[in-house]
Amino acid sequence: MRKLSIGDLDVRGKRVLMRVDFNVPLDPHGNVSDDGRILASIPSIRYVIDRGGMLILMSHLGRPKGKPVPSMSLAPVSARLGSLIDRPVRQCGDCVGEEVRGIVARMQPGQVVMLENLRFHPEEEENDPGFSRGLASLGDLYVNDAFGTAHRAHASVEGVTHHVAQAAAGFLMEKEIERLGGILSSPERPFAAVLGGAKISTKIAVIERLLDRADCVMIGGAMSYTLLRAKGVPVGGSLVEPDLEGVAAALLGKAARAGKALLLPVDHLAARAVEAGSETRLFDGEGIGDGWIGVDIGPATVALYGERIGSSKTVFWNGPMGVFEIEDFASGTEEIARAVARPGVVSVVGGGDSIAALRTFGLEEKVTHVSTGGGASLEFIEGKTLPGIAALTDKEC
Numbered sequence: 001m002r003k004l005s006i007g008d009l010d011v012r013g014k015r016v017l018m019r020v021d022f023n024v025p026l027d028p029h030g031n032v033s034d035d036g037r038i039l040a041s042i043p044s045i046r047y048v049i050d051r052g053g054m055l056i057l058m059s060h061l062g063r064p065k066g067k068p069v070p071s072m073s074l075a076p077v078s079a080r081l082g083s084l085i086d087r088p089v090r091q092c093g094d095c096v097g098e099e100v101r102g103i104v105a106r107m108q109p110g111q112v113v114m115l116e117n118l119r120f121h122p123e124e125e126e127n128d129p130g131f132s133r134g135l136a137s138l139g140d141l142y143v144n145d146a147f148g149t150a151h152r153a154h155a156s157v158e159g160v161t162h163h164v165a166q167a168a169a170g171f172l173m174e175k176e177i178e179r180l181g182g183i184l185s186s187p188e189r190p191f192a193a194v195l196g197g198a199k200i201s202t203k204i205a206v207i208e209r210l211l212d213r214a215d216c217v218m219i220g221g222a223m224s225y226t227l228l229r230a231k232g233v234p235v236g237g238s239l240v241e242p243d244l245e246g247v248a249a250a251l252l253g254k255a256a257r258a259g260k261a262l263l264l265p266v267d268h269l270a271a272r273a274v275e276a277g278s279e280t281r282l283f284d285g286e287g288i289g290d291g292w293i294g295v296d297i298g299p300a301t302v303a304l305y306g307e308r309i310g311s312s313k314t315v316f317w318n319g320p321m322g323v324f325e326i327e328d329f330a331s332g333t334e335e336i337a338r339a340v341a342r343p344g345v346v347s348v349v350g351g352g353d354s355i356a357a358l359r360t361f362g363l364e365e366k367v368t369h370v371s372t373g374g375g376a377s378l379e380f381i382e383g384k385t386l387p388g389i390a391a392l393t394d395k396e397c
């Protein structure tokens, strides 16, 4: 990796200001209901405290819109982290100001402090220079382990780096860059990509880039209906983005002219309504009849996509193949998840819904890399410059 890594830093006796992505879900009692994002940053956290550094953690949680919202405090996250690392994590009442400076000044080696939710201040999302300077002044060293927010030019991600001597990537950030960068730059071939989800509008640029890099791109989910309609295929009452039919047609034309394999579903499960228990019917061709809504890919598509995935050495998957939240419509997504999670394939999965599907089917441990950043991983694959990565210090060669 071209960027400075936390592993290159001498953290002993230093105050290490670390941006993490602890934007975790809380249950109705305010407890952390899924600690996956906390666990993902434990290697970086341990690296600092085990070497006698003083660790100052900062994160956002939810969307408090620039003002303090008690239900979005990071206190429950501090409690969970404390039990995971078996040492107290001191929760601050704010992320900047005199009181915080006092707490940080009194820290001892090996101690951990959690700043309060960054987004309680509008200056965080505004990338305000004064606020960035205030955050930077808390640490001797800065580490960014928050891949999930790397696509945002916020104060704790981007602005802060202008006020520190060195900005390093944490181990999670490093792993994300290596895995996602690796499949784009030197994938073991054949390399297959599977893209699904509701909206093609958010994934056009990703499809284009993957058509360029992968040997085959397979489309599922509602976004396939906009592409099918652009080909003149009837899709009944399925979810489409009519404004994007022109863009979809251009994409299909470009893929065809370049001789790229852009596969669309060859059969569909359709329902009268997107509801559990609704009457269903299998359409065994490309089209869907009037009065029916496509809710999943059909068995012939599962077989076709499964075969392509099965003969690949690298697979990238983002987005469900249907309305997988409803069990009756989940089988296409489950079959694709099983094919992706096959041993011996380098499998990289991004996006909240694909990860939720892997978890539902007990397959999370079976894939090579689960990206912690949905939006960030798509922007990375698109080839966009992510401000949080660009801002890190380049490694000296």
Ligand code: AMP
Pocket (backbone or CB within 6 Å): 196, 197, 198, 199, 202, 220, 221, 222, 223, 239, 274, 294, 295, 296, 319, 320, 321, 322, 323, 324, 325, 351, 353
């Ligand atoms: P996205 O955020 O664009 O990745 O879309 C994810 C959502 O797409 C999930 O909540 C799925 O239920 C939904 N989805 C996938 N296939 C369909 C479909 N055929 N009709 C309606 N929604 C779908």
